Amino acid sequence: MRSLSTRHLAGVAGLATVTLLAVASPAFAHVTVQPGAAQQGEYTAVSFRVPDESDTAATTKLEVSVPTDHPIASVATQPLPGWKATVETTKLATPVKTDDGDSITEVVSKITWVADATGSIRPGQFQEFRISLGALPTDTERVVFKTLQTYDDGSVVRWIDETKAGQPEPAHPAPTLTLTKADAAGAAAAVPKAADSAEAAAPASSDGTARTLGIVGIAIGAAGVLTGVLGRRRGAAPTK
Template sequence: MLRTVLARAAVVAGVAAVATLALAGPASAHVTVNPDSATQGGYTKIAFRVPNEKDTANTSAVEVNLPTDTPIASVSTRPLPGWTATTVKTKLATPIKDDDGGEITEAVSKITWKADATSAIKPGQFQEFEVSLGPLPKTDQVVFKALQTYSDGDIVRWIDVPAAGQDEPEHPAPVLKLTAGTGDEHGAAAASTAPAAAASDEKDDSGTNWLGFAGVLLGLAGLVAGLLAYRRAASPAA
């Protein structure tokens, strides 16, 4: 009887662990943009978060493509030790206006980061590539198609555009959601950039903490259930 009770408790705890892993697993699987939302017409700082998903190769290069149909006039990269960033500009079919009323005829369409011999993203690690950009277009979202190159020559193309109401594609592109602004985005963006990035990290951390807490609760529930069943089995019949 005792063996049966303990086996049941182990099954409950095992189910709890599997459920926790199923919830936590997909969260860190893709190339993402953080924060994942900003304001139309404003300026913001974002970070492309790139995890290494291989056990036997390093990530040696990351390429991010910016749309030219909704171009962004100002794009700058933040220096990252061990990585070299290069940008490519494309001539625009339709020029856009800058903040001073002048015309911009070309915009950054691609950013490529390449690692030196010691700075590649190793298995079990991730890296963030920060970019400042704006003014953001007046559209619902900006899709950044990305290519992740591994040291073994494999290239993972994060270029599938997620569609509303459909399952997430296998290799979704990073997407920045845009919301309508209040008309004072230029001044407010500089003050809110750092808090927005921090809030994104706090959101990610809180999500991870929640999953860990849920796993602990489920495990404790399995243990309590096993102990109660053992006490009932061990108590003499009335």
């Protein structure tokens, strides 16, 4: 069989690399929320992961809208060196009841981070903007955070398109947090625990059985050896 030339192999490797980058780059370039899922009704912390897509410009501003159609009573930002965070609030037509029985009439509707002289996200870099929020709504399966990303050359990328089931992903999808039901999450958590318990019990049971069989085997072997020795002694006894 004739082997491939070095030039041919290099060409194939180069094509594979270009193809991989073409597939992976768009997914990496999206502004996303991490982790991408949380449980309905819980308090959690998430990060908005923001890559810089430009070859020449740096990201200097990020605006994240917090939806109020399914209000979230508590939203707080985590300090980030090089960036200043400000929040905007909106009054609710219908107050939200907290676990303590208090009524919330005003909620955070927008968070804006602006880079100072030491901040910004430069080409080839990314940054994570972390917030805590809760309680997460129980009457929807997702929270969509429409986001604007501003570069120091004045260009703005609008990450506001909602992904529709059964349709191709839009060019600029909005960061989306998927919400799971509390009972489903609890059942899913219980299954691994039960499996872990079974796996933990199985080795102990197997070890006990193996040990018992081993002892029985040794006893049988010892009996066989003794029988053979006695048989040889009888066979060797002198006849009168």
